[in-house]
Amino acid sequence: MRVIWDQPEPCPYLPDRMARLPLRMPGRKLLPAEFDRLLEEGDRRSGRFLYRATCGTCAECLPIRIPTAEFVPNTSQRRSLKRNPDVVVQVVQPQCTPEHLDLYNRHKLSRGLSRSGEALTEESYQRWLVDSCAETVEVQFRVDHRLVAVSVLDLGARAASSVYHYFDPEESRRSLGVYSVLWELAWCKLSGFEWYYLGYYVRDCSHLNYKANYTPHEVKADGVWLRRG
Secondary structure (H helix, E strand, C coil): CCEECCEECCCCCCCCEEEECEECCCCCCHHHHHHHHHHHHHCEEEEEEEEEECCCCCCCCCEEEEEEEEEEEEHHHHHHHCCCCCEEEEEEEECCCCHHHHHHHHHHHHHCCCCCCCCCHHHHHHHHCCCCEEEEEEEEEECCCEEEEEEEEEEEEEEEEEEEEECHHHHHHHHHHHHHHHHHHHHHHHHCCEEEEEEEEEECCCCCHHHHHCCCCCEECEEEEECCC
């Protein structure tokens, strides 16, 4: 596996810190069992590349995963199910349409998730969320045929990994982020996936620390998976 980028860069999660997120390119598409092993080691996927936080002076990025057979939503999470009886969900191949791009950029810019303040282009979206070195699917959430949220999931043999989720900011009352996690956990369990990976948990990052609310879960710290909740 070839390393194509390995330079310090501003941390995308914590201010005033530098990060090291080396990008590695597999020489071919990964087999499901290979991808399971890489997820267990703490890898994440971005486009056709893999990365893993290897910051020498910081260890705040903890991979987090949920055992699908054991998860039980709490009272607050169950409310999101009641808010969305009209949502129709479909699992399809990843794609980039004008509808996708408009929804993604409205979500990104309204929530201050763009460091540059600029909209993502069709080419960049394609390279990040459509092109992949693993088996990847897209989960579409629609209301009256209108796209209101999208999740991108990578699939191994025993595990699924959430790559990214975005939703219509005008539908924030629905708690679609919570709803999508609950739906995907149920889908993973039904599909026979043992683990649902939620990416990185970072305690002091408001965009990532919500993941600890899904219990039980495991985080990987100092090379060991630890049960919490």
